[in-house]
Amino acid sequence: MNSLLNKDYLNAEYKPVDKTNKSSKILENMDSLFDKLDLKDGAAISFHHHLRNGDFVTNMIMAEIKKRGIKDLTLVQSSIFPCNEPLVPLIEDGTIKNVITSYMSGPVAQAISNGKLKGTLVMQSHGGRARAIMEGSIKIDVAFIASPATDVHGNISATEGSAFCGVLGYAYADSIMAEKKVAITDTILDYESKTEIPSERIDYIVKVDKIGDPNGIISGTTKITKDPVGLRIAQKTVEVMVATGLVKNGMNYQSGAGGVSLAVTKFLGDYMEANEIKGGFASGGVTGDLCDMKNRGLFEKIYDVQCFDLKSAEDIKNDPNHISMSAEKYASPYHDPIVNGLDFVILGATEIDTNFNVNVTTGHDGVIMGGSGGHQDTAYGAKVSIIVSKLFQSRIPLIVDRVGVISTPGETIDVVVTERGVAVNENRKDLLELLKSKGINAMTISELKELQDSIIGKPEKQQEKERRAIGYMEYRDGQVLDVIYEAK
């Protein structure tokens, strides 16, 4: 019921206001901030990862928290990078008890795989994170938003300031749902034009020396492969794509940030240019190379949830066809997100099983070195999801009986392209027929596995050791997809 319809308005008394006494959100320093926040043991705090491996904010805030002796925190950080190494001792001493993230690499991932986390690890997709926050499955007490710039009211810009990162797509949900929202920035403007997060979502602003190192935005996963085998797989993938008949005007496309995936994007662009094909949109985490393709007219628009490099962050400043989006708009399992409009997504894998379940979370040693990110979301959304990978590397096979951690469920993966053959999911008979009719020798994944095993030999059955569960991989819709175990 609408409470304002039930007021005893005839007997209400009005208390005058004082317009000369307006409060500013800008706080003097961290002490004033933590006084206001009154953060308690057991609270959940969130961070985004748009500054990627150049982020200073998470470490800075966690050091303040450690100083104040607050403990048993749940860290809700959209991704964790090697630069977050200073969090390791805070995990070990119980300052951080639980971790909820979509991607992890580096010392924190290693420490958690080694069983250092006292509580639970939950890994999600980018869309699943947004869904969980918006529906309240994750409750955040304080969102600390690394803000390249903000105006005096708290309108946050990602295209101004020295650590501009272009987009803040992963911080939107936090900014709507967290109990308290703090902009941590090194640049306060009078007023700004391109607002990523509007002032009504921000409670406090704290200015610090530097929120990050802009050069750290470029992370190692976003370079095109130079390996000839990888390039051959990429060429083959474009052939498969063309064979589906979907490479045509208006095609919508995304690729992951792995080296082979990026090579597919390049070769696809060459094909489109040669055949005068103009795509609709490209989406995802966005590289400067993808911006070049848009600027050459190969795609009409880019929908961008995260800039992978400075060139991309530069491009979004001025081109209205380079459009920022929230993680929800991008990939939420509800609300028909942008990923549902994709014709293709090109993705990597460390392992895949004969049910097409994909692992991008742990390496062959069982140590966490990644996570779903948008993998789950785009595999579900795209008409054709394609895994590109070498069939084996140093005698370590791609195709296994059981992947270490199911990161993306097999029923959403359509095709696997390797240097030795292409496998099509049996639930996509339409695709199988199509590829065969175009002369592409597609096989079942079991056949591809047999081929693989015939070359490198069947791996010896490892003695299954009892391992301790440390958390789980969540599917984007909230289901438990798989258990994550301590490594070795």
Add this chain to the structure above:
Amino acid sequence: MNSLLNKDYLNAEYKPVDKTNKSSKILENMDSLFDKLDLKDGAAISFHHHLRNGDFVTNMIMAEIKKRGIKDLTLVQSSIFPCNEPLVPLIEDGTIKNVITSYMSGPVAQAISNGKLKGTLVMQSHGGRARAIMEGSIKIDVAFIASPATDVHGNISATEGSAFCGVLGYAYADSIMAEKKVAITDTILDYESKTEIPSERIDYIVKVDKIGDPNGIISGTTKITKDPVGLRIAQKTVEVMVATGLVKNGMNYQSGAGGVSLAVTKFLGDYMEANEIKGGFASGGVTGDLCDMKNRGLFEKIYDVQCFDLKSAEDIKNDPNHISMSAEKYASPYHDPIVNGLDFVILGATEIDTNFNVNVTTGHDGVIMGGSGGHQDTAYGAKVSIIVSKLFQSRIPLIVDRVGVISTPGETIDVVVTERGVAVNENRKDLLELLKSKGINAMTISELKELQDSIIGKPEKQQEKERRAIGYMEYRDGQVLDVIYEAK
């Protein structure tokens, strides 16, 4: 607590998904929509007024509701215009029981003033409406969003489609907080660039023939006065503004849409041009004339919650310095909104009392003909709020002992400028001194009233008739500001 940390994940079972079975938000027709909505008697439904007097959507939806016999509804419409005349019989027959709005003119206002509403009338400011929706004091079951265009996912654009209105600032809160959100549109695009309301806020899309008449966006209140007395007041107002010392580079400015207020804007622009002053931002409901001033370099930016005419809606399409904003960002009593950055706001009044309380809700006959809109919000926010009005008209006085409805509380009004004199609020001694030092003969409002009464005579004490309360005027922070009575 975070529910996803407490899952029995070791024993959870995963149920595979079907990616070939995605649902679209686009519904076939109104019948499918109302089946989905399952709207019950007593529900609250909301509409925005960006199509102003050219809106077709409210009437169309209410006719569907009437057809289905749903009744006792609370109508949460940001403003109501003469085009909403078809709602009068629905008020009379109890289809609409309560009305919550920020502005009303025309037959609906007349009918409600005549006591036709069975429930309660609540009138709010634009900022107050956003606050009430966001905090849950208004609970909306279904928000029907008149959408100039939407893409297939439900990303709503206000700059494409034939009834483009530029901005949808008053619909943001509804789109976040309503239980169900429906885009009513006449234009469905594959993909669009300039999103006003993102797809994650939209549940359903229904296509209709026409959502409105673009020419109706220009409403009668947004024309500059031609009356020489009005022009004299406007000139005087600019003198007062200059005397405060705040007319300088970086000045932030807003005016209401009344004829004299718009004349102030024009003369201020002339003064700024002649004196090479470049303002910071102009804000508010925005006219094409204001866009011209920006384009001439007199203001750096425009923050726009609503376009008052097609020229303004055209201007925002392409200029990144013409920035759309939500009602919350504009005017919420919390979160340090844009209005708090204003140096000046120029506003109208039908009546003002000797405590500076202003009525813009009812006419001298007690019939509702307006409402606060942003009046309360900007009066509070601006360093100097100025009421511009003739001191009397056809022997009807501006200054009265008690205004019909207090729409904006006196403690937030700083100056009154009339053709016969300027009054300064006694709580602004700083301004009084400043004006006097610049040779402006400012007086108290009691002195100005005496002057007024000495010319037109003291009005005869009317026999106070017992009148029925029909609702109340809410202050932006949620307080009851005044009671609204039935007219005559």
